[in-house]
Amino acid sequence: MMKRLLFCSIFLVLAGCATTSSGPSNNSALDTPPVASSYVGRRLFSDKFMYWGYVKPEGSSWGKNSTRLVIFQENVPAPDRAEGPRGRDDNFEYRLKGYFSGKKAYEPKTDYLLDVFVLDGYEVLSANNPPFTTFIPIRTPGGYITKPRGTSVSSKPRGTLEQE
Amino acid sequence: MFNRFLFCILCSAFLLTHSYAADEWIVLSGGPALRSWEKTKEFPHDRVWDNFIFTAGLRLEQIKTEAAPDDVITWIVYRPGYERRGQEEGVDYLAKIEKKAQQLGARVLWVDHQNAVQNELIDYINKGQDRTKIKIRNFDYFGHSNKACFFLDYSSGLDGVVMDYLHVTDLKLISKDSYMEGAKCQSYGCHSAALFTKKWAQYTGTHMIGTTSKTDYSTRSWPFPSKGGKWE
Numbered sequence: 001m002m003k004r005l006l007f008c009s010i011f012l013v014l015a016g017c018a019t020t021s022s023g024p025s026n027n028s029a030l031d032t033p034p035v036a037s038s039y040v041g042r043r044l045f046s047d048k049f050m051y052w053g054y055v056k057p058e059g060s061s062w063g064k065n066s067t068r069l070v071i072f073q074e075n076v077p078a079p080d081r082a083e084g085p086r087g088r089d090d091n092f093e094y095r096l097k098g099y100f101s102g103k104k105a106y107e108p109k110t111d112y113l114l115d116v117f118v119l120d121g122y123e124v125l126s127a128n129n130p131p132f133t134t135f136i137p138i139r140t141p142g143g144y145i146t147k148p149r150g151t152s153v154s155s156k157p158r159g160t161l162e163q164e
Numbered sequence: 165m166f167n168r169f170l171f172c173i174l175c176s177a178f179l180l181t182h183s184y185a186a187d188e189w190i191v192l193s194g195g196p197a198l199r200s201w202e203k204t205k206e207f208p209h210d211r212v213w214d215n216f217i218f219t220a221g222l223r224l225e226q227i228k229t230e231a232a233p234d235d236v237i238t239w240i241v242y243r244p245g246y247e248r249r250g251q252e253e254g255v256d257y258l259a260k261i262e263k264k265a266q267q268l269g270a271r272v273l274w275v276d277h278q279n280a281v282q283n284e285l286i287d288y289i290n291k292g293q294d295r296t297k298i299k300i301r302n303f304d305y306f307g308h309s310n311k312a313c314f315f316l317d318y319s320s321g322l323d324g325v326v327m328d329y330l331h332v333t334d335l336k337l338i339s340k341d342s343y344m345e346g347a348k349c350q351s352y353g354c355h356s357a358a359l360f361t362k363k364w365a366q367y368t369g370t371h372m373i374g375t376t377s378k379t380d381y382s383t384r385s386w387p388f389p390s391k392g393g394k395w396e
Contacts, residue, residue: 050323050324050325071322071325072322073322074323103279103327104279104280105321105322105325105326105327106313106315106325106326106327106329106331107324107325107326108310108313108315108318108324108325108326109310111310111312111313113280114325116322
């Protein structure tokens with residue numbers, strides 16, 4: 001009886017110590033960004049939205065398990081910010097030096113919760129790439145926006161991300 | 165004799181739980197954008213640093229006259245936003261906020277994180293006071309928002325995005341027991357009445373007033389719904 005009481009007490013104390021955690025970070029295998037020594041990024045520009053584009057480990061194919069739509073944390077200015085005008089590099093591919101910070105940022109116009117990639121450097125790999133047509137961000141669960149008024153997420157034709 | 169003793173114990177217990185029950189008034193201020201991100205944009209945000217501090221001050225002045233002497237007045241402020249803007253402009257805005265709070269008779273509670281994994285704001289609402297005794301009777305938000313989310317920061321840590329936020333999907337974590345029945349809640353952020361206030365009512369059991377449109381902070385007075393919008 002005493003043992004049972006002790007167990008219950010410990011359980012209650014531990015349960016009381018638990019910190020609340022919110023929905024968006026849970027329940028998704030996609031929640032852990034890929035780790036690699038170098039990455040390839042594909043610029044996806046929209047003047048309405050603040051994401052930078054897709055990032056995958058170098059050597060992987062573009063696909064839902066390898067690829068993330070990211071927000072840049074710019075230790076060096078992003079290519080088009082450095083040389084302007086913004087978006088001039090839509091669909092360019094870059095070799096990216098940097099890493100996923102493990103943090104997520106909320107992009108308010110799309111209601112997407114996206115991975116933050118820390119950009120330490122880059123070099124252009126190619127400039128003439130066909131656009132992707134599929135859009136596979138980590139969407140904030142319960143989020144609301146599909147098409148913000150006056151804009152259109154899907155207005156530009158985009159190439160399909162192949163399944164791995 | 166025993167009955168009299170029992171009666172006294174019961175009376176004391178009743179008095180302890182009822183007559184000293186103060187209420188809490190909470191005002192929440194989100195942080196400003198950085199000028200370095202915003203100054204080249206077509207519609208830059210936060211030309212001045214204190215849109216959400218000045219207006220919170222107006223509300224705190226009101227609260228000072230409405231609150232009972234034992235009530236707790238808590239001004240929750242998102243610290244990183246004012247640290248970063250202060251560093252950018254070479255001014256100690258945290259000290260200015262502390263001084264203003266002192267003048268208004270409010271206690272500043274700095275919050276550094278509210279996001280997918282850290283819930284400082286929600287934890288305070290749920291457990292920051294003994295919620296069996298001190299219920300929240302007022303909650304006001306001054307800051308950036310869209311219809312689904314309060315942005316504690318916007319264009320501050322990173323350009324045009326939000327690192328700390330209270331999203332409608334997080335509202336289920338708020339304990340209904342934190343609020344007193346009929347608590348007064350209002351969002352002075354943009355578009356809250358389009359979704360956020362409805363979810364707030366669902367999860368907290370209290371009505372929140374919000375606006376259907378953008379909120380205009382440009383007049384250095386009470387924020388108001390921009391053209392076509394209204395409080396509801």
